[in-house]
Amino acid sequence: MSEMFAKVALLGVGLIGSSMAHAMRRAGLAGHIAGYSHRIETVDLARTVGFADSLYTDAAACVKDADLVVLCTPVGTFKALAEEIAPVLKPGAILSDAGSVKGAVIRDVGPFVPEGVHFIPAHPIAGTEQSGPTAGFAELFDGRWCILTPPEETDPQAVAKLKAFWEALGSNVEVMDAHRHDLVLAITSHVPHLIAYNIVGTADDLENVTEGEVIKYSAGGFRDFTRIAASDPTMWRDIFLNNKEAVLEVLGRFGEDLSALQRAIRWGDGETLYNLFARTRAIRRSIIDAGQDTASPNFGRGEKK
């Protein structure tokens, strides 16, 4: 693969920023990779890992002359960062991000984008429960989807270029509007994270079951939920504060459905339970067939030899 951008600036060098850097290097996509983080400790750690050509604690210095700028910090920081870097963005550059919500990003960043800069929000649907500069790896985006949500008036050539870039990072790319993105992600990511955090919290708070018991017997199913409930708290707080409407809508549906199950249990209605439990299997099958999860039992945790 040949160079697509002479200079790429990554604002935020955690899991997503560092993985993008590794994947860019793997494919030779950038002449120069500049990274920014707001704490000097993070910059030092990123330097040790060595995925960037230059590193800064000053965002404006980092984006100077960059042909592609990607915001990779928690979405609650985007507005201030956009305001800070707007004056130094290079005409003709693409300004993008990796934030997990898209409507709020357009609302927060859009007003600061200077004439001549192409603003194309993006969201790679790939991640792990780990964070920081040491968590990244080049294969993170391989075979996963990346969603672009360009505002209507965006230059199609710039969109095509960013699409090609994400494909070169290993992703499949889909374009949709920001509102639809936020609704789809509410069900495929945001509400699942919320209920995982919630069940782990509930378990932690029960007075009549000890934490030791919860931990010992977690292989009964609970442990699966603790993985996503171990994700970065700042990132997830910002997601829920910025996708309120869609999350509350899906959560309302989840609650109604759960009440129906609760009622079925109370009244011993085995048929209702069986019918739901029998149809959910098909969805997992489809996810495996679509290459979005492993078919190995227990996610191939390595117990079956």
Next chain:
Amino acid sequence: MSEMFAKVALLGVGLIGSSMAHAMRRAGLAGHIAGYSHRIETVDLARTVGFADSLYTDAAACVKDADLVVLCTPVGTFKALAEEIAPVLKPGAILSDAGSVKGAVIRDVGPFVPEGVHFIPAHPIAGTEQSGPTAGFAELFDGRWCILTPPEETDPQAVAKLKAFWEALGSNVEVMDAHRHDLVLAITSHVPHLIAYNIVGTADDLENVTEGEVIKYSAGGFRDFTRIAASDPTMWRDIFLNNKEAVLEVLGRFGEDLSALQRAIRWGDGETLYNLFARTRAIRRSIIDAGQDTASPNFGRGEKK
């Protein structure tokens, strides 16, 4: 390891029954392993896999002369099976099970246990989302906990023998009363399964998000839930019908906690969200330290190379 029982009868040769057979063979624990299943197709399949010395579609024939009998079918079938085999149980034999609930098993099976037979309910906290005779493997129980819930008057020597047996299968063993088991498992297994089934059902029912979208973007978190929502529907229906009280109690707490989160999202209360999200990480750390899950990102699904 030397032989512990001359003949072991497994009533049910699905995931749990076949895994027990494989693990018994690995350690040489049984002189003869007899298996039963109620459908001839399952018996034929079990014969092909070859983990049993004899196979039956007649439960009474299977348990004849057995020193250890283990019920490994869905818990809703235990009562009828117990009634059927009671007359032929060998005096001095141990009658046990692998059912995921324990109070209901004592209620359903207890009355049929003949004088001189040791009835010791058990529950291995180990499984996968797969089922049937081909799903089993010898390592399933390694490092996992098995809970025994002997009624009060049970012979301590028989309990010690069954404990040693499960340890030889690879498990750690804990003894507790059936009521406590059912409460602990409600939070560590039953309610997590219920909410996983529920969110997958909710996703399937949304009119404004297509199934194709749910599948494509499932790597955002949703896919984790589909694994346990792919578990056997009959088994899980029987669990909820037989652990009603504890499941409804824990579900009530889960619902209250979720309402508080919903309210925090609605009112933009980032602090409440952050505080919960920050404390749940510690529980995952403890589960990993206790050897009950892998530390690899994404459960080591094999994406990080």
